[in-house]
Amino acid sequence: MACLPGLACAAVEDPVSAAALDLKPILSALLRHKVVLVLLVLVIALSCGVVSNSVFLMSLHLKRLHLPAGFEESQLVEIDADNLLIPGSDEAKRHTREALDALRQLPSVKDVALSNLVPLDYSAFFPGYVALNEKDAASRSGVLVAVYGGQDLASTLGLRLVAGRWLNPLGFVDYADVFKSGSQAAPAEALITRALAERVWPGENPLGKPFYFTGGKPPTVVVGVVEHLPRPVLFGEGEEDFSIVLPVRMWLDDGAYYLIRTEAGERQRVLHAAVDTLHRLDPHVAIIAQRPLTDARAEQLGKDLAMARMLAGLCVTLLLITGLGIVGLSSYWVQQRRRQIGVRRALGATRTDILRYFMLENFLLTSLGVVLGMALAYGLSMLLMRYYELPRLPWFYFPLGALALWTTGQLAVLVPALRASTISPAAAAAG
Known part of the structure; x- marks a missing residue:
């Protein structure tokens, strides 16, 4: 069965095979929106790099709150x-x-x-x-x-x-x-x-x-x-x-x-x-x-606590901006593909197939930003080491930042993806 432009082929029983079949049309659809794709990837990369280092700096400031004095x-x-x-x-x-x-x-x-x-x-x-x-x-x-x-x-x-x-x-x-x-x-x-x-x-x-x-x-x-x-x-x-x-x-x-x-x-x-x-x-x-x-x-x-709160606010703000960007872009793409989604539903695609398609699309997009974000996180860490004599960013903060962005991306795309999965086959006839 041929695939419709911008959407994967109709129902495939094996989830792994279905995901593999989804990749080609997902990549094809993303490449048709290069400018938007680049902007969103850069936002994700910036968030990943800054969040990774901010969480590390926040841990340093919070650690001092429990610094033993050695006296009463x-x-x-x-x-x-x-x-x-x-x-x-x-x-x-x-x-x-x-x-x-x-x-x-x-x-x-x-x-x-x-x-x-x-x-x-x-x-x-x-x-x-x-x-x-x-x-x-x-x-x-x-x-x-x-x-x-x-x-x-x-x-x-x-x-x-x-x-x-x-x-x-x-x-x-x-x-x-x-x-x-x-x-x-x-x-x-x-x-x-x-x-x-x-x-x-x-x-x-x-x-x-x-x-x-x-x-x-x-x-x-x-x-x-x-x-x-x-x-x-x-x-x-x-x-x-x-x-x-x-x-x-x-x-x-x-x-x-x-x-x-x-x-x-x-x-x-x-x-x-x-x-x-x-x-x-x-x-x-x-x-x-x-x-x-x-x-x-x-x-x-108290200054350490204030700095930790400021860094936490920065992380939340960046993740919120990234999430809102993903929600807006995903909602736009769902609206643009409404007829294609209806056709796919008419050909036998389930709501789960539609949901998986948009979740996978977002995961690939976020992963690209995460890869660039890890490189940015390393670069920022080197700058902080050189100019502020801070320790090197520990390795486990890289996957921590990636996990934060992946989670944000999946949560952000969930609502538009669920909305897409409710589109009925009649939408194909509506045009």
Whole structure:
């Protein structure tokens, strides 16, 4: 039996054979609408490429929402205070000791530290580069890390030691002596996070290993490994925990932050009492910021949540546009082939035959767009790697994007295909 233009031959009992017979007239019909075909394929390819990468980026942002802090955030508060003390003066050191002693005497305060950084608080970030030789450290080609410093910082945060020992209290040196311009001094020892240890010395015991964190200084030796200590600013997949803790002593004139560990449920009361205490000790002190650490985390990770929602909206929008395009095109083709569908029904084609024809036609069209879309997804991934230092798009996101487009295509064509399958044989006579 000869095939009608634009439609497959009439009823064939074997579904596989029927699908094979459908291919030739489907391809013939598609090639007669080259411009529309190219436009729709490009839309599908764009959607596939963007959706694959967007879903991957969305997973990275959502992953950060569950980033372990390594300490009990619900018991910690921070205070950013500024003053007019002369840098390096004895007065600054005296004020520091008085302030720390007064804060430790407050009810419900378990520990206090003065730190140069606050975990998960992007308002400050002091970077360094951990390298295995001085040349790499000087050229900043090592591993980018957050450099924490401050006496009692580990105990105040409640960090968990997984290997080695804590920093020697007698080995602390002044922050300014290490980081002032032209200084050759370097701390003799340091704590590092487990994630950083696995990155710098994969599969090795990091204890006792020397490293350089800046050029022109002697090496520093790893004496302990803590489970987690996130950087103030989160960036880089798998690098959020790249931090070191140096035995440096902070003073108020170093631009430090007060970190206060409280009893459970006492954060707000302690925070207000601490601010009042600082004002009492120095009426000219300026409190720049005061908040629980959970607020700092929520503020930073809230941006990740917002970005994830934006990417999800982008994916839904692209899939919706693609689906609407398929619905419109399929509805147009059904209307154009109404008489041909009626003839085929008159020759014995079932509703299932008509439905299968349009579903297969859409599948072929979508598959062509998916092939181009996978190439686009790979290209976009390479650009993101080069310019934004993001990891390579994992292989399983390619079939995931393809599945999303195939599903969208089949759902979009379903209504026009069902409408086509209801056309009666009388439509052939109607013309």
